[in-house]
Amino acid sequence: MSLTTTTTLTGKDTLGASVPPFTAHAISVSLPTWQDNVGYEEGDKRVVDVMVSGYPRFFIHLSIQKLARICEQKFGVNGERCLLCPTHKVAEDCRAFMIDRSTKAGSPIPVRLVQFLLCPEDESVPNAANMCIELHIVLFPSDSFPLAKQFWQHTGLGISSRRAERCLSMLRDGDDAPGSPPPSFSRPPPKKSNRHYSTKSIGRSPPASPVAPIHEGHDMDAVDEVLSADQSVYVEERYGRNLPLGSAAAAKRALRRRIAGVLVRDSPNNWSVAGGQEAELGPSTRGVDGVSESDVFLYPTGMAAIWCAHQMALNTLPAAKSICFGFPYTDTLKTLEKWGPGCHHLGHGLDESIDELEQILERDAANSSSPPALSLFTEFPSNPLLRSPNLPRLRALADKYDFLLVVDETIGNFVNVEVLPYADIVVSSLSKVFSGDANVMGGSLVLNPKGRHYAALKANLTQTYEDCYFDEDAIYMERNSRDFKRRIEVIDDNTLAVCSLLRSRSLADPSTLGRAVIKDVLYPKWATHENYERCRVPTGGYGGLFSILFTSVAASHAFYDTLPCYKGPSLGTNFTLASPYTILAHYAELEWAAGWGVEETLVRVSVGMEDRETLLHAFETALQAAEAAAAEISS
Structure with missing residues (x-):
């Protein structure tokens, strides 16, 4: 059973605990200090021996x-x-x-x-x-x-x-097996009653998941009781949280419709029929005529959707190198390098990088009768630099040289941006803000029915696609995503407020007169602004993710260690989550990452749904600690 709680554990005591706390299938783990993250990467027993969870593709769950x-x-x-x-x-x-x-x-x-x-x-x-x-x-x-x-x-x-x-x-x-330790989830002790499950909630959708407070302390009264597997299924189904386990097909249908944007009404009041035959369907809101739920394919993780998109390209088009445009999530690049003929990596992902790409394509096209590229993978915007590629220019090159354009919209998300009109394939990690609760993994792949290779891609998927998304995971994903649009709007507004505060105290603001400890705030509102605006929907925001570059190592460490929020891998959570991204993702290749602008001091922050004033106070506290650390070094 996986239930978000309002308990916050901060400081060294939380090292290795699941994030969210007391969550059997949590997809993050608490690494509260900079040194904890270094220790994790170096295999320090102090860190790894106390971990009860972690990001599932890196930490194999205890079960x-x-x-x-x-x-x-x-x-x-x-x-x-x-x-x-x-x-x-x-x-x-x-x-x-x-x-x-x-x-x-x-x-x-x-x-x-x-x-x-x-x-x-x-x-x-x-x-x-x-x-x-x-x-x-x-x-x-x-x-x-x-x-x-x-x-x-x-x-x-x-x-x-x-x-x-x-x-x-x-x-x-x-x-x-002899000696197999039972899974340990660091759960709280049972309590006699649970105010979250009152009879008044019967027949209604669940309330919004409680948001982890950003201050220290324990609210044990709000901790959900520990239940057996049978009890948890009963509670989830009886009190309107989950669809019954036997309704997994309907849950998956609801997810595909939600992602395709074809549900005329998709709100917490009618979630129980979102996957039913009686659901009212209309034209897609994804910006492309004709998108339907049959164009959406579900996967157990976002990375699985990316990997399968690459396999589909290899099986459908003539063999050629792929293109990785921009500094990508690490496993996207590894996938393009290790399966197929390899790839060109243009890690800056800027408009001048497209000039370089044009030269590569023109050269390779002149030397072969086959298309010079198989596909181009890019993120909109990218993680962790938050740069948005010029999709119209990339689309024009894809049409000219006949390769696939695959866009990962995880960070932007389709509530904020409209990227499908430019892409042949759109992939996303549903584990992030679409879910929000950080207790289940999932991924999606959407085909553009207007794409020139749509027929071939659809035929290949129809023949090769396997639904290996576990039914129970789909049930939880369906539940979590019912109110994702409302949550995204709150997160967008909170993030803009936090980023505005931090940027006003950075070297990017002329009024700081060079005295700031923050070098820059990387956020789509300011990073490659014009490219992002081309795809931003009229009511869309700039997402919940940003990164901070610091002027010194001391300031970066002090900021991270002081920031009073959950700290660990993943993003898109309903609660604020920070990580020293470069340390976690590129510890063995720090110099290589720095060459693309991903500095060792970078702190990545995924903003949640906490009270805005509480958030601003928390970041002000961390910023003051960073300024004090920098002043001590310079004195």
Whole structure:
């Protein structure tokens, strides 16, 4: 069960705890100081030994670890380790990747696959056969686990923690691997009553998730009680929070309609029919005529949507290098580099980078009769520099040289920006602001029905697409996303207020006279402003993400350590979440990242829904600490 609470834990005591707290399937982890983040990257036992959660593609959930140990005991030989996949095709892709990469490194490693069917122990349970789960196990020598972990991280196609827990619940007594520790979620003790679940809420949508206060302290009265798996299902369904587990198909249909923008009415008052046949559908609000729910495909993670978009390009168009435009999320670049012929990386993502791209395309087109590029992947705006590419110019090049334009709209989100008219494919991480609660992963891919390659892409997806989005995850994603438009508007306004405060105290403001500790505030309102405005919808804002560059290491560390909010990986949460992004994403390549403007001192902030004055006070406190640290160094 995953319930957002209003409990805030700050300081060193929170190290390694789940974010949100007391959340079994949290997708972030508390790393409250700069040194904690360094310790995590260096494998410091002080940090890693206390972690009970983490971002799921980097930290394998404890329930998945336990299930993997059981599978290794049951099916492994000679100390083999394993990776757990939801389908046979994903397992085959994992094996192919491991063999290909190990062969290029010198010697292919042996990789074998096992299919494991788990069914409820009590066969008298109604529809027991329909509750069975296939688990596809990839087994390999133990010293090859880092290579397998690359597949897990780059593709986002490993099993989810909820799928693992469902599998564990169907294992018979005695199947547990010796020494397998039970998952620990750092939950609070039970309490006698729960004011969140009153009979008045029956038949209505849930209230907005409680927002974590940005100040220190504990509000234990608001902590949700700990429930067993059966109890949690009852509570979620009985009191209007989740659709029934048997309605997963309707939940997925509601998600596809929400993302396609075709629901005439999609509000907390009519969420229960959003995926039903009686839902009123209309023209899409995505800026392209003819978009329908059949053009939307769901994936277990945003990275899975990106990886599958790349695979679709490789399977549909003539072989050629891809293009990574702008400084991307790290695994997007790794995917383009490790699958297919490789890629050109134009990491600055500015208009002058398009001039460079034109030269590359013109040169390669002159040397071959085939198109000079397979596809171009870009983010709008980018993470963490918040730069927006010139999509009209990129679209013109894609048309001229016949390659696909794939846009990741996760940071901008379609409430704020309209990018589908320029793209062949739009991908997004639903785990971020679309969900907001940071307790479930998900991703989406949208095809542009007006794109020149639409027919070929749709045919390929129709033939190859596998729905491996676990039903329970889809149920939670549907619940979380019911009010995403309202939440985005609040987050947009809060972020603009915070960024305006910080920029007024930065070197970007002439009134500071060079005395500021903030070098710049990276935010779409100011970074590549014209490019962002071309795609901003009339009522749209600038999103909830920004980054800060500091004039000194001391100021950066002091700001981060003092800022009184949750600190850990991920973004787009309903609560404010900060991280020293370059340390977490590029610790082994700091010099390379700095070459693209992603400095070591960069602090990335995802603003939440807290009271605006409380937020401003919190950032003012952190800024004063940074100024004091800088003054102490200079004195």
